[in-house]
Amino acid sequence: MIGLSAVLCAGVWAQPEAPSSALRIGRVKYAGGGDWYNDPSAEVNLLRYARTAAGLDVDPSYTAVEAGSEQLFSFPVVFLTGHGNIVLSERDVRNLRTYLQNGGFLYADDDYGMDRAFRREMKKVFPDQELTELPYSHGLYHAPFPFPSGPPKTHAHDDKPPRGHGLFYNGRLVVYYTVESNPSDGWADPEVHGDPPEKREEALRFGTNILVQALSR
Secondary structure: OOOOHHHHOOOOOOOOOOOOOOEOEEEEEOEOOOOOOOOOOHHHHHHHHHHHHHOOOEOOOOEEEEOOOHHHHHOOEEEEEEOOOOEOOHHHHHHHHHHHHOOOEEEEEEOOOOHHHHHHHHHHHOOOOOOEEOOOOOHHHOOOOOOOOOOOOOOOOOOOOOEEEEEEEOOEEEEEEEEOOOHHHHHOOHHHHOOOHHHHHHHHHHHHHHHHHHHOO
16 A cells, blocks of 8 residues: 655644545635636546555545645645636745645646646746656656556547646656646546546546655655
């Protein structure tokens, strides 16, 4: 079983809101009009799958968290998605940067339409960096499930190749971002998007890889 001890040892996570070591994922709530709240079943289903497939100790619940809130530090992993605009305030930017520099991990999935806004706002968080494509040799693509060609293509969108990008802090991957891939839609309840079982399984496996990567850095 892969635990959270490595993440919790720094102490920043040991807050009253999270007395358990079970992994929770915080859904990032942001301003700007984008639908940050869509598919609330996604991370719940992913956590349940990761418990069975990888033995992770999880709390499969849905919890929204504002980017500028102290509650952000209760989550070793946070998830951001949507179809439209994203606006982070100065407080959001400072808080998110501190979170990421102190052991936090952000996974963002373009649900089609948020790419330009997400890149713009991440430039505020790490002004000296650009989102760079992860090589297929990166560990995220190889454990516990093999994805030798990178992210899966869960939904067609513009029929462009799926891509996975990252931001790093002191050599550690702290932001992982998928575009033209949309695995999080595959995590949602089957009736939401009507994805075939094999596509959902592929997406859930890939999501498990993301969680394992986030917790084993």
